[in-house]
Amino acid sequence: MSDLPEGIEQRSIGDETGLATRGPPAYGEPTDDTGWRRWNPRRSKLGAMIQSGMDTGLTGGETVLYLGAAAGTTVSHVADFAGPTYAVEFAARPVRDLLDVAEDRQRLFPLLKDARKPETYAHVVEPVDVIIQDVATRGQAEVALTNRGFLHEDGRLLLAVKARSEDVTADPETVFDEVVGTLESEYEVLERQRLEPYHADHLGVVARPR
Template sequence: MSLPDGVVRREFDGEDRLATRGTPVYGEPTDGEWRLWDARRSKLGAMLELGMDTGLAGGDSVLYLGAASGTTVSHVADFAGPTYAVEFASRPARDLLDAAADRERLFPLVKDARKPETYAHVVESGLDAVVQDVATSGQARVSTLNRRFLAEDGRLVAAYKARSEDVTADPDDVFDDVLAELEAEFEILETERLDPFHDDHLGVVATPK
């Protein structure tokens, strides 16, 4: 599996790790212009570390759902094209704004990913990718609602958290339900559990039907 252009492997403390070129955001180690992309703090980073074929490429136009304080979306903006970062909570959104200050391709949107109509006037259609990491119930519903922004050959690259759906249910059952809902709108290309980086998370790569 090849990494997106602009994502490389470099040695940090004797380990071969993912890195992107950009300004540090969350206290991550650096090597010159390169910053460590910590897979233990990033679901997308874990997907890349595990060899999933995300289909992401340098210069892609991206809608990132669940941007939080900017940990992962800042890495995405380091290698992608225009990157729209949606985050609903005001406190992490302030940190997201700081991360965007040094990144001219990163556009923070303090919006609710469950209500794409509130940012449809800002986000272009025909995007190369929707990247999702939203810790809320109804995660598959969020994906289907935001399908509208994807190009016909675009990619959904999502991490689904079982405990956000049902803290008491078996994660395998939760993921079966998530995939069944997604399959109404998407062709599932690849799935993989994100252990050991993130417990009870499922990485999914899909494309619109």
């Protein structure tokens, strides 16, 4: 595994050893009495990318734009080790839970917005070091392209692609090649890796702007 960013450790919590971050509990995850909480890669595509040893380029303290935050499971861990973290989610119901998660986290800013319309949050979001994307919707490459303008020139895109969101019947590898091909118009892909055994038919991608 590449070096873990500052603020992420492999720790024994309960009867398991695995990724952990330090912060207030957010969704019933196991914790220890020193403030660390388990980050289960089976519940998080970014967790799976890190656990699988992908070189995310994360060091800790980065400014983050997180697309597809849902109820905040993964972004709660991101806000534990990152700097200002803007969390975009377009479904009102999970955003209610996301707001609760953000209440305990000064650096987490939930945005009830559509990630396909970055112009609706461009006045709030500063340029970022990292875009983390897990939208599980059709047009995943286009979402990354349309948000590319927020990323510093030396920043990173950490993308989880769900094959079935693009095409339920197609061979996942064919879908991944198409998504990556579209991305490559504006990003250089540094690494791609399937996220099994943690997530079936998902691809993790690390890319930087061209």
